[in-house]
Amino acid sequence: MMRRAAPFLACLGLLVIWQLASLALNSDSFPTALEAIRAIPTILGDKDSLVNFGASLRRMAIGFAVAVAVSMPLGLLMGRSRVVASFFNPLLMVVYPVPKAALMPIIMLWLGVGDLAKTLVIFLGVSLPVIYHSFEGAKAVEEKMLWSGAAMGLSAAQRMVRIVLPAALPEILTGCRTGLVLALITMITSEMIARQSGAGNILFNALDMGQYDTVFAMIIIVGAMGICLDALFERMRARLVRWSEPQFDIPLSFS
Amino acid sequence: MIEIDHVSQVFQTSARQDHLALSDISLTVADGAFVSILGPSGCGKSTLLYIVGGFVQPTSGAAKMKGQTIKGPGPDRGPVFQEFALFPWKSVLGNVMYGLRQQCMKYAEAEAQSRALIEMVGLKGFENFYPKELSGGMKQRVALARTLAYHPEVLLMDEPFGALDAHTRTRLQNDLLNIWERDRKTVLFVTHSVEEAVFLSDKVVMMTRSPGRIRQIVDIDLPRPRRRTELLLDPRYQQYVVAIERMFDDSGEDGLQP
Numbered sequence: 001m002m003r004r005a006a007p008f009l010a011c012l013g014l015l016v017i018w019q020l021a022s023l024a025l026n027s028d029s030f031p032t033a034l035e036a037i038r039a040i041p042t043i044l045g046d047k048d049s050l051v052n053f054g055a056s057l058r059r060m061a062i063g064f065a066v067a068v069a070v071s072m073p074l075g076l077l078m079g080r081s082r083v084v085a086s087f088f089n090p091l092l093m094v095v096y097p098v099p100k101a102a103l104m105p106i107i108m109l110w111l112g113v114g115d116l117a118k119t120l121v122i123f124l125g126v127s128l129p130v131i132y133h134s135f136e137g138a139k140a141v142e143e144k145m146l147w148s149g150a151a152m153g154l155s156a157a158q159r160m161v162r163i164v165l166p167a168a169l170p171e172i173l174t175g176c177r178t179g180l181v182l183a184l185i186t187m188i189t190s191e192m193i194a195r196q197s198g199a200g201n202i203l204f205n206a207l208d209m210g211q212y213d214t215v216f217a218m219i220i221i222v223g224a225m226g227i228c229l230d231a232l233f234e235r236m237r238a239r240l241v242r243w244s245e246p247q248f249d250i251p252l253s254f255s
Numbered sequence: 256m257i258e259i260d261h262v263s264q265v266f267q268t269s270a271r272q273d274h275l276a277l278s279d280i281s282l283t284v285a286d287g288a289f290v291s292i293l294g295p296s297g298c299g300k301s302t303l304l305y306i307v308g309g310f311v312q313p314t315s316g317a318a319k320m321k322g323q324t325i326k327g328p329g330p331d332r333g334p335v336f337q338e339f340a341l342f343p344w345k346s347v348l349g350n351v352m353y354g355l356r357q358q359c360m361k362y363a364e365a366e367a368q369s370r371a372l373i374e375m376v377g378l379k380g381f382e383n384f385y386p387k388e389l390s391g392g393m394k395q396r397v398a399l400a401r402t403l404a405y406h407p408e409v410l411l412m413d414e415p416f417g418a419l420d421a422h423t424r425t426r427l428q429n430d431l432l433n434i435w436e437r438d439r440k441t442v443l444f445v446t447h448s449v450e451e452a453v454f455l456s457d458k459v460v461m462m463t464r465s466p467g468r469i470r471q472i473v474d475i476d477l478p479r480p481r482r483r484t485e486l487l488l489d490p491r492y493q494q495y496v497v498a499i500e501r502m503f504d505d506s507g508e509d510g511l512q513p
Contacts, residue, residue, distance in 0.1 A: 142338065142340055144334075144336045144338050144340035145340045145341075145342065147305075147308070147310045147328065147334060147336075147340070148334060148336070148340045148342075148401075148402075150309075150310070150327070150328035151308065151328045151329065151330060151332060151333055151334050151402075151407075152330055152353060152354040152357045152358075152405060153329065153330050153354075153357055153358065154357060163342070166342070166344045167342070167343070167344070169344070241344075243343055243344045243345075243385045243386075243387065244343060244344070244387070
């Protein structure tokens with residue numbers, strides 16, 4: 001009971017502190033928590049902003065899905081083949097430390113400010129953690145497990161799909177979870193740089209116009225979106241890799 | 256019949272030096288024989304097993320199965336590893352069924368055969384457990400059932416009981432003998448325990464370390480079916496164990512234990 005209520009109490013506490021701090025500071029650019037919360041229904045009730053949210057989520061979904069579809073097989077191949085790994089490793093090492101949003105100007109130059117550019121930034125943001133974790137997961141697959149499969153007659157391709165993939169799945173999903181959060185971050189950032197549509201667009205337009213209650217309301221909405229997506233993903237992940245969860249780690253004493 | 260014909264294996268060490276792991280091994284294993292490869296750790300006995308399994312290619316020489324040179328793994332040779340190597344995302348039943356489903360057997364039939372095998376290795380009631388929920392001994396029972404399921408002609412056992420405690424180990428040795436004495440598959444069994452080798456085998460292949468060579472082959476002429484309690488009191492069993500241990504001592508090798 002207490003454990004379930006704890007996160008909500010934490011949120012409530014945060015809002016109370018916010019409310020008190022904003023009352024104490026009494027600044028125009030820092031609305032009270034209540035003001036921000038009151039602005040949420042207005043935003044969500046507005047058709048234009050819903051269209052913007054839809055566009056954001058669509059780009060995020062496409063960017064995330066394409067990134068996972070490309071990066072996961074690549075990472076798995078890198079983990080099992082030295083040639084593939086030594087080819088892609090240097091490339092990734094160059095790309096890894098670059099903030100993907102920093103590439104936005106170049107991407108905009110080539111692809112314009114539309115969906116394609118923004119989706120590409122999301123794709124880049126999601127790709128790296130997924131590649132990295134798939135790579136690590138595939139590398140850690142026990143050789144003897146693959147041998148057991150080979151002895152049963154599984155071809156190299158079958159071993160990849162039917163042994164390496166499931167064995168690395170917990171690690172892959174960890175990467176995807178990080179990727180999901182990065183998708184949200186790159187989504188907002190890309191819309192902040194190329195303001196044309198999306199949740200980031202609403203947020204920064206409101207900032208320009210000095211509608212601070214909307215700014216803070218948007219932060220709450222985007223934050224809540226992140227929490228919900230992460231929680232949903234975590235549920236799916238826990239279901240998929242139930243076999244590897246630590247609560248299952250209670251060996252029976254029986255020879 | 257398995258023929259190992261002048262097999263040598265050279266590994267590159269991390270210092271990029273050649274290390275001769277196996278030197279000129281020739282050995283014939285008759286159909287239906289239980290043959291143990293006994294030697295100190297680092298003598299290349301597991302490597303020899305992997306070569307027969309087709310998991311490792313020998314540097315020179317060849318391993319043959321029924322006259323055909325072994326080029327890769329195949330369902331005619333079923334491995335059982337010390338590390339169990341179970342598929343952790345599959346239940347006990349799923350693991351045991353895996354090989355049969357790979358051979359495109361119908362689900363119901365594969366399930367029926369697998370359930371029978373699971374019962375045979377003493378795990379009835381654990382069909383839906385995941386490997387993580389099982390003890391080491393139970394895992395190795397599953398691994399054995401998983402390999403027996405696809406009916407390999409030869410069992411390749413790589414120190415299968417090496418990771419188990421003494422009590423569990425004895426129980427599994429007994430059960431393995433019971434199972435083996437029923438269908439008499441060819442077994443190649445790698446171990447560093449003299450007692451285990453003598454207890455289980457028809458033939459014990461003694462190996463020396465660095466480079467791994469065959470030192471001597473001892474025929475174990477003890478009656479079957481073997482019962483552990485009877486055997487331990489049998490002077491012939493004791494003589495085999497002592498004689499083999501002496502031979503290792505004389506060779507100046509630092510014992511059999513790893």
